[in-house]
Amino acid sequence: MKKPLKIIISGIGNRALPRDPLKSNWKGWVELINKMEEFHLVAAHDIDDSALKRTAELGYLKPQQLYRSLEKMLKNIDCDAILVSNPAQFHAQTIQAALERNLHMLVEKPFVSDVNEGKMLIREAKRRKIVMAVVQNWRYKDVGQLLRKAIKDNLIGGIGHIFFRYLRNRENPRYPSYIFREKSPLLYAMGIHHLDLFRYILDDDFASVSGNSFKPPWSFYKSDTGVNLFLKTKKGASVVYSGTISSLNNVIPQESLLIDGDMGSLVNESQWLEPPLYFYPKEKKEGINLSKEIKNTDIYTQYNIADQRILKNFYLAVVAGIKPACDASDALRSAVAVEACHSACQTGKTVYLRY
Ligand SMILES: NC(=O)c1ccc[n+]([C@@H]2O[C@H](COP(=O)([O-])OP(=O)(O)OC[C@H]3O[C@@H](n4cnc5c(N)ncnc54)[C@H](O)[C@@H]3O)[C@@H](O)[C@H]2O)c1
Structure with missing residues (x-):
């Protein structure tokens, strides 16, 4: 005991x-x-x-x-x-x-x-x-662990870029009212998960970011709810991050992640980073399911x-x-990265991260 x-x-x-x-x-x-x-x-x-x-x-x-x-x-x-x-x-x-x-x-x-x-x-x-x-x-979801292992084991070789797209409908008037007044809610509530995951799986840190933010007319939020960012890591990988929490999409998956290396790609299309995670060796059309051993792949269990x-x-x-x-x-x-993304969107300038 x-x-x-x-x-x-x-x-x-x-x-x-x-x-x-x-x-x-x-x-x-x-x-x-x-x-x-x-x-x-x-x-x-x-x-x-x-x-x-x-x-x-x-x-x-x-x-x-x-x-x-x-x-x-x-x-x-x-x-x-x-x-x-x-x-x-x-x-x-x-x-x-x-x-x-x-x-x-x-x-x-x-x-x-x-x-x-x-x-x-x-x-x-x-x-x-x-x-x-x-x-x-x-980091601790099964796909987070598998991504880190795949990259550490050099499965896809040297990393070139990450393409990540996030489409969420968080325009729910029943949420607590403070939520709608929070600063840059996409970045501070969700971007922190994604940018932290990228740092963790790449074993790297962000060096610079540029980008813009936006908000549709139907949004209940005070701050902008969408961002379009371009980040560079210290080791030289590029990260393209586009997302919104004001999407009305209920059809295509919320999260779409593609990581390209010089030997292949890792792909995860999910709601909240649940399996499957696929590895596509360079020039192959058939993917290998890296998460096939995972029994309980649902959102709740993950x-x-x-x-x-x-x-x-x-x-x-x-x-x-x-x-x-x-x-x-x-x-x-990761908080430094989020703050830099926010500042890049506010100023329209490239922000160089200082830790
Ligand atoms: N890791 C994740 O996946 C995840 C998911 C959702 C929320 N969160 C985080 O969890 C935290 C709580 O989020 P939530 O969804 O439970 O929010 P919530 O609004 O549902 O609950 C917050 C609770 O804190 C109380 N509260 C407000 N001010 C307080 C104070 N000064 N001291 C103590 N309690 C206070 C509220 O009355 C409420 O009961 C936030 O930091 C949020 O970012 C993390």
């Missing part, structure tokens, strides 16, 4: 405890943690009473373990770690408060919405020897597999000192 980590959560929203479990893409942090012997959920915090009520009604925690004040929870509860799953704009202040308690942290993406703030928090976590890991779950891997990885980072697969310094480099 493992000694469980006593963990608390800040933000019991859709990601932690899905409001409509039958339609959700994931089980959610509360249920996953509840089932794992590595963790013991000891308290939760949310600013919304209804979120706390739901957690109690579903039997996950007792009313006295539920807090509307983060400070009170941090003061009253004996714990080892915190999962930060509140909206991105509150991550930095939640992390800061938890740092003062020397808690290990698993933070939902995007790690922070301000890179300089992120740097300061990382410095403080290092000084206190705290594990600070970030949920970049595209999310849950990734989330469980992240939790186990975090546990080992805390108890055994292994380096998390995505620590905060690593996640910050």
Whole structure:
């Protein structure tokens, strides 16, 4: 029997405890943690009473373990770690408060919405020897793992370019209203997954970006919801990234990824990076299914597999000192990329990334 980590959560929203479990893409942090012997959920915090009520009604925690004040929870509860799953704009202040308690942290993406703030928090976590890991779950999905292995094993040779297209309909007026006021929502909510995945599978970093943003007349969002970007990596690969969260498309897959190397191509057409992943050797029309061994390829299972891997990885980072697969310094480099993409679209100029 493992000694469980006593963990608390800040933000019991859709990601932690899905409001409509039958339609959700994931089980959610509360249920996953509840089932794992590595963790013991000891308290939760949310600013919304209804979120706390739901957690109690579903039997996950007792009313006295539920807090509307983060400070009170941090003061009253004996714990080892915190999962930060509140909206991105509150991550930095939640992390800061938890740092003062020397808690290990698993933070939902995007790690922070301000890179300089992120740097300061990382410095403080290092000084206190705290594990600070970030949920970049595209890395941990089976296709993310297979892509990295294929490229590492030199299956497609030297990488020339990535073509990625994202077509999502996120124009849903039932979403919480803050969503529609967020800065560059495509980049900060979804682009962070994709750019982080590219960094991870290429084992590379972005060097420069240029691009434009746009928004259709029917959009509910304050910021632009689409981008057309051209990025170069430090090792010289080109990345063409076009996406929108205002698409009315319900037919063609949301995500379309093509990676060309000098010995072949990797192709994944999916909703949320689920299998299949195909390898097309140079000049061959028949693809090889690299994901054929994967039994459960549906969206829900793929999310849950990734989330469980992240939790186990975090546990080992805390108890055994292994380096998390995505620590905060690593996640910050993806945040730098997102910030540079945003700035390139705002200024119309090429932005050279500084880390
Ligand atoms: N990794 C993924 O695949 C994935 C998917 C969805 C969301 N997310 C991330 O998870 C986080 C939460 O997203 P969500 O979809 O659950 O959002 P949500 O809007 O459904 O829930 C957010 C919850 O946080 C609460 N909250 C608001 N302000 C707070 C504060 N200051 N302190 C504590 N709680 C507060 C809200 O009342 C709500 O219950 C975000 O960082 C988001 O980017 C990640």
